[in-house]
Amino acid sequence: MRYRSVFAFSFATLLSRIFGFVREGVVAYLLGASGVADAFYAALRVPALLRDLLAENAIQNAFIPSFIEAREKNNRPDVFLGTALLLWLSVAFVFSLIGVVAAPIIVKIMAYGFTGHPEKYRLAVQLVRVTSFYLFLVTSAAFASGLLNSVKSFFIPAVSPVLFNLGIITAGLISTKLTHSPPKYALAMSIGVIIGGLLQVVFLWPFVRKHDFKFSFRIDFHHEQLKKLSKLLVPVALSTGFSRLTLFVNTFVASFLGNGAIALLNYAFRIMNLPLGLFGVAISTVALPELAERAAREEDPSDVIARSFELVLMLALPSTLILILDADSIIAFLFERGSFTRANTYMSAVPLVLYALSVVPASMSKVLLGLYFSYGMVKRPNVAFAASALTNVLIAATISFKIGYPGLALATGLSAWVQFFILRAGSSRLFGFKKEHLASLARLLLVNLVASLAALYSIAHPHLGLKLRWLQDIAAFGVAYAVMFVLVVPEWKSILRVRK
Numbered sequence: 001m002r003y004r005s006v007f008a009f010s011f012a013t014l015l016s017r018i019f020g021f022v023r024e025g026v027v028a029y030l031l032g033a034s035g036v037a038d039a040f041y042a043a044l045r046v047p048a049l050l051r052d053l054l055a056e057n058a059i060q061n062a063f064i065p066s067f068i069e070a071r072e073k074n075n076r077p078d079v080f081l082g083t084a085l086l087l088w089l090s091v092a093f094v095f096s097l098i099g100v101v102a103a104p105i106i107v108k109i110m111a112y113g114f115t116g117h118p119e120k121y122r123l124a125v126q127l128v129r130v131t132s133f134y135l136f137l138v139t140s141a142a143f144a145s146g147l148l149n150s151v152k153s154f155f156i157p158a159v160s161p162v163l164f165n166l167g168i169i170t171a172g173l174i175s176t177k178l179t180h181s182p183p184k185y186a187l188a189m190s191i192g193v194i195i196g197g198l199l200q201v202v203f204l205w206p207f208v209r210k211h212d213f214k215f216s217f218r219i220d221f222h223h224e225q226l227k228k229l230s231k232l233l234v235p236v237a238l239s240t241g242f243s244r245l246t247l248f249v250n251t252f253v254a255s256f257l258g259n260g261a262i263a264l265l266n267y268a269f270r271i272m273n274l275p276l277g278l279f280g281v282a283i284s285t286v287a288l289p290e291l292a293e294r295a296a297r298e299e300d301p302s303d304v305i306a307r308s309f310e311l312v313l314m315l316a317l318p319s320t321l322i323l324i325l326d327a328d329s330i331i332a333f334l335f336e337r338g339s340f341t342r343a344n345t346y347m348s349a350v351p352l353v354l355y356a357l358s359v360v361p362a363s364m365s366k367v368l369l370g371l372y373f374s375y376g377m378v379k380r381p382n383v384a385f386a387a388s389a390l391t392n393v394l395i396a397a398t399i400s401f402k403i404g405y406p407g408l409a410l411a412t413g414l415s416a417w418v419q420f421f422i423l424r425a426g427s428s429r430l431f432g433f434k435k436e437h438l439a440s441l442a443r444l445l446l447v448n449l450v451a452s453l454a455a456l457y458s459i460a461h462p463h464l465g466l467k468l469r470w471l472q473d474i475a476a477f478g479v480a481y482a483v484m485f486v487l488v489v490p491e492w493k494s495i496l497r498v499r500k
Helices: 003-031 035-072 077-101 103-110 112-116 118-131 134-150 155-159 161-178 182-210 224-254 261-297 302-325 327-335 342-356 359-374 379-398 406-429 435-460 469-488 492-496
Strands: none
Touching: 003 035, 003 155, 003 161, 003 182, 003 261, 003 327, 035 077, 035 103, 035 112, 035 118, 035 134, 035 182, 035 224, 035 261, 035 359, 077 103, 077 118, 077 134, 103 112, 103 118, 103 224, 112 118, 112 224, 118 182, 134 155, 134 182, 134 261, 155 161, 155 182, 161 182, 224 261, 224 379, 224 406, 261 302, 261 327, 261 342, 261 359, 261 406, 302 327, 302 342, 302 359, 302 435, 302 469, 327 342, 327 469, 342 406, 359 379, 359 406, 379 406, 435 469
């Protein structure tokens, strides 16, 4: 597994997430944790849900393994590519059109609690209509990213969301010069969603052309690889549907929990997604082409899985621990200004801690999903997603109405662990960890434990205010982590020497 690719992807994702936090900061400054913010975020959930269902996850887990196999076996990859592209974009266009026409019904389904607040409901309907065609644009961008990932080009696809975020940021800032109405701020940023999606597509496709992918528009619906794609696509869509069912349920339940519940959860969720995107997605994305190649050649994938899990414990676990220990400080630093108050900071900190519980299992699950889909195995992923979704729904529908919106974050955290354990339990037929793999994972857990104790000591002796305390705690964690890493991880020199 190429460490350099992981770090390149992570660096690009970091740039994207920095702009993402600037975007969230603009939204927090302009809308705070208000009913308008709820309507804006609910509207974004619609194309985001379909994006995951029809574009990013489907292309990552179904298209890339199928395309790599067609390329490795020289089975008319140009015909397969042209047929798949035509089908994908056609479906995305139809669903985008449905979003425009059926916006009132979609909002009632997604956030029925809004119907008790007519102005919020009408605004959400308007914003859904504006953002619906983002699905078509993001599908085009996801297809381009998938092609680049298939030739192990990771930096450009990972950095492209910067342009999406810039579209929203620019639209939001310009709107402050034209109006002083929060609903109009939300409308402007929804238009920015479309602008950002268009910029992303314009940026990516020249790089696809540079790699000289061959497209044949001699459509062949009977292509052998298209059959494999269809075999994978339905289970991937079902798996994604199960996971996104939890997003729907959480949004639906939160719509009944008062003004600001959706927005507060969203701010926490965005922060949790930083380590998940930086490390979990990076590791699984880089591992997938290697897993697909090994599956096509019938080679043992154990080393790839072991290196991936080691990177999760080296990168995702430390950042998760920092989120748990410094949730309030991080939120205060990122969002506490303008309409976002100190009370909002503490109200977002609790769900952030609970959301953070999902980072490590979700990261490892992404790697295991790539393994299953590379081998064309779909039953176990579907069982895992179904069980995870059921866990989330049961917790959300019961605990949340007793303890409030933090219960929705708890549901997400616990369901991620359910998914991971089911995937791992069924993966023994595909690979097995060697003793040296298990020893390395154990040492990395010990490193994280000692570093966490150092961070706890730092938290107990603060020298900086709330907004900057996280810097002090990260410094303490980092020093302890580095010392322990050198002392107990014998292969540290080879790990830190970024491999090609």
